[in-house]
Amino acid sequence: MRIxxxxxxxxxxxGIKQLTQTLSEIAEVVVVAPNENKSAASSSLTIGKPLEPIQIDENVFAIDATPSDCVHLALCGxxxxxxxLVVTGINFGANLGxxxxxxxxxxxxxxxxxxxxPSIAISLTGWKCEHFETAAIIAKRLVEKIEKAPLSHNTIINVNV
Structure with a gap:
């Protein structure tokens, strides 16, 4: 599986470092993420400037762009x-309601x-950086279950730990 x-x-x-490390135990993982914090960017897109991925490591790319841009460029570019499968997170803070x-x-x-x-969003419900490892393990278990029983292509799972 490629994630x-x-x-x-x-x-x-x-959060993304822990998620990548843990998911790499069971799958090939490619990271394409903003080059800096873009919290609360919603589904906004970057316009008016070129978006150029910068290779940070073998399977890690950073872009001066929003999360939606990053996923779109990775999948269409x-x-x-x-x-x-797309997995986003681990977000520092809850994504509820x-x-x-x-x-x-x-x-x-x-x-x-x-x-x-199919896509999964993983977030921490607290404002302390204590449980990234726990959230990553939950993400890994969820991916293992999805490998055995694949999700429909139009499915999003939002997980808050």
Whole structure:
């Protein structure tokens, strides 16, 4: 399985690093994320300037763009291999209720769904950086279940830990 990982906290955020490390135990992971924090970007798109991915590591790319831009460019642009699943997060802060309207993390998952892939958004419900590892393990278990019983292409799962 090939997983596209993105977020709204930026490619250097603790949450995306933990998520990538844990999911890499069971899948091939490619990270395409904003180059800096883009929290509450919702589904906004960047206009009026070129969006150029910068390769940070073998499977890590940063873009001066929103989470929706990052997922869109990855799936419709520069990635050569196909992706099976989009996972966004781990967001620092909950995405519950009205929060999902503004969330860049959820918006990245929505963009994946728009482009025909099942998607998962993972967020922490607290404001302490204590449980990224727990959230990553939950994401890994969810992906393992999805491998056995694939989701429909128009599915988004929003998980808050």
């Amino acid at each position: 596209l990982v993105s977020n709204d906290d930026g490619y250097q955020a603790e 520069f990635l050569k291999k196909s992706i099976d 009205d929060d999902v309207i503004y969330s860049g993390t959820v918006a990245g998952a929505i963009e994946g769904r728009f482009l025909g892939l």
